[in-house]
Amino acid sequence: MTRGYRNTSPFLPLWRWSAKTSRIVNWGVTIASVFLCLLALPVRLPGMELLGIGPNWLLIWVVAWSVKRSPLQGAIAGLVLGLLQDGMSSPHPTHALGLIVVGVLTALLQKQRYIQEDFISVALIVFGMTAIAETVMALQFSLASLRGAGDGTFPSLSYIWTYHQRITLASALLSSLWAPVLYFPLERWWETLRSMEE
Amino acid sequence: MKGNSVYLFRRWWERHGLQALGVGLALSLALLVRQTQGGLVFDIYQRLASPFAADPTSQEELETARVRELEQRLAELEHQYQLVGKLSEEAKKSQKNPIFAPVVGRSAHHWWQQVTLGRGRRDGVKEGDIVTAPGGLVGRITSVSDRTSRVLLLSDPTSRVGVTLGRSRAMGFMRGENEKQGTIEFFDKVPDVKKGDRVFTSSFSQLFHPGYPVGEVVAVKLDASPAPQATVKFDASLSSLEWTSIYPQPNIPHAEPEFSTESNDEGLSEH
Structure with missing residues (x-):
């Protein structure tokens, strides 16, 4: 089946690609988009920063991925990107837990019933999910702080929760405003692939 | 029974094998990045970001700022001198020439206050080295890749x-x-x-x-x-850092001091 396409130009229209080619290209696009998100994490361009905080690109990616997928797929994406974020900042406590929760919840949302698929609703989902992820993070810090009480490696509970309040709003606002930049191209791409497979 | 389970596995593999492989590959890649503290990603980031990095001429400004800082430290050292009667060995060692490094990135997640510097293992930076900026202390190097290093800032709650x-x-x-x-x-x-x-x-x-x-x-x-x-x-404005100076970490009293002094000299001799 693939043999017929092997000698033709790679710049063929999408619908004429074989199933195998399109699958490989899809993996490529997906991995490249995650890599771009990783590179965007340490960058602070004007308009991308509020109180020293930038958008949480990996969370936006997990939401975009999970919107039309199963909870299990959402969880796996959350785990992988969470581990990546651990590598980019600091592995204790892990980011994976928060992103797994985000992936599963996003996949479980009954979008066709309550939310339409537009600019506003994607931004809303990202806003809510950022708040949830930040809370999971704060809970993990609290646990670590309680467990190692007094040894001074982790800040106090009162500090953690005031900090949580301070950053959650800024981070949620920024991430939801920047969400469409990542969501629309990715969603377009996956949508094209889906219609092609049918 | 056994044949049946083999058959079931083969059927499952035909349907989900490629996906399972992909997931396994993605997971192990992610674990690798976590284990190496994103070293490869930051090295690529540094290459891409270097054309946009801070103007090298500000290195000179940094050196004049360093003179001011040293004057301030001299006053403090004189005070110590009066107290102790002699300059401590540690203070003498810290007078060595620093490695100047531009700031190329900010924290990758807002629960941590970190910056990424555009100098790494190749330039002689080591984990535990001390980072200062015009004005004063900034933080400590917590991880190093070939071309970059990550600083835990003083402003981080875990510092x-x-x-x-x-x-x-x-x-x-x-x-x-x-x-x-x-x-x-x-x-x-x-x-x-x-x-x-x-x-x-x-x-x-x-x-x-x-x-x-x-x-x-x-x-x-x-x-x-x-x-x-x-x-x-x-003293140092941590929110708008551009250039920093990296000094070798102090010798921990119980570790063999001679050995670590040598390794610090090696690290600095390249500059």
């Missing part, structure tokens, strides 16, 4: 620095609070501290050389529990 007051020599631990200030918890129940006191790293600190300027006391809270507190405004 703890042993500090002392320039005037009264009262000692305590300083923890980061936000980008501009940190909090000292004093060891004494009734420390001699007032607004405007200069804060330096203390000789009890094992992670930092003694006598680096850290900041200035802006508020005092003697009735805080469990220990009296003071708020410190950092």
Whole structure:
């Protein structure tokens, strides 16, 4: 089946690609988009920063991925990107837990019933999910702080929760405003692939 | 029975094998990145970002700023000299020439206060090295890749620095609070501290050389529990860092001092 396409130009229209080619290209696009998100994490361009905080690109990616997928797929994406974020900042406590929760919840949302698929609703989902992820993070810090009480490696509970309040709003606002930049191209791409497979 | 399960597995593999492989590959890649603390990603980032990095001429500005900082440290060292009678070995070592490094990235997640510097293992940077900027102390290197290194800033809540007051020599631990200030918890129940006191790293600190300027006391809270507190405004502006200087880490007293001195010299001889 693939043999017929092997000698033709790679710049063929999408619908004429074989199933195998399109699958490989899809993996490529997906991995490249995650890599771009990783590179965007340490960058602070004007308009991308509020109180020293930038958008949480990996969370936006997990939401975009999970919107039309199963909870299990959402969880796996959350785990992988969470581990990546651990590598980019600091592995204790892990980011994976928060992103797994985000992936599963996003996949479980009954979008066709309550939310339409537009600019506003994607931004809303990202806003809510950022708040949830930040809370999971704060809970993990609290646990670590309680467990190692007094040894001074982790800040106090009162500090953690005031900090949580301070950053959650800024981070949620920024991430939801920047969400469409990542969501629309990715969603377009996956949508094209889906219609092609049918 | 056995044949049946093999058949079931083969059917499952035909349907989901490729996906399972992909997921396994993605997971192991992610674990690799986590284990290496994103070294490869930051190296690529540094290459892409280098055309946009801070103007190299500001390296000169940095050096004049360093002279100012050294003058301030001289005053502090003279004070120590009077107290101890001789300059400590540590203070002499810290006078060596630093590695100048541009800031190429900020924290990748906002629960941590970090910056990424555009100098790494190849330039002689090591984990535990001390980072300063015009004005004073900035933080400590926590991980190094070939071309970049990551700094845990003073402003991070998990960063703890042993500090002392320039005037009264009262000692305590300083923890980061936000980008501009940190909090000292004093060891004494009734420390001699007032607004405007200069804060330096203390000789009890094992992670930092003694006598680096850290900041200035802006508020005092003697009735805080469990220990009296003071708020410190950092000298270096951590939110707008552009160039920094990296010094080798102090020798930990119990480790073989001769060996680690040698390795520090090696690291610096390239510059």
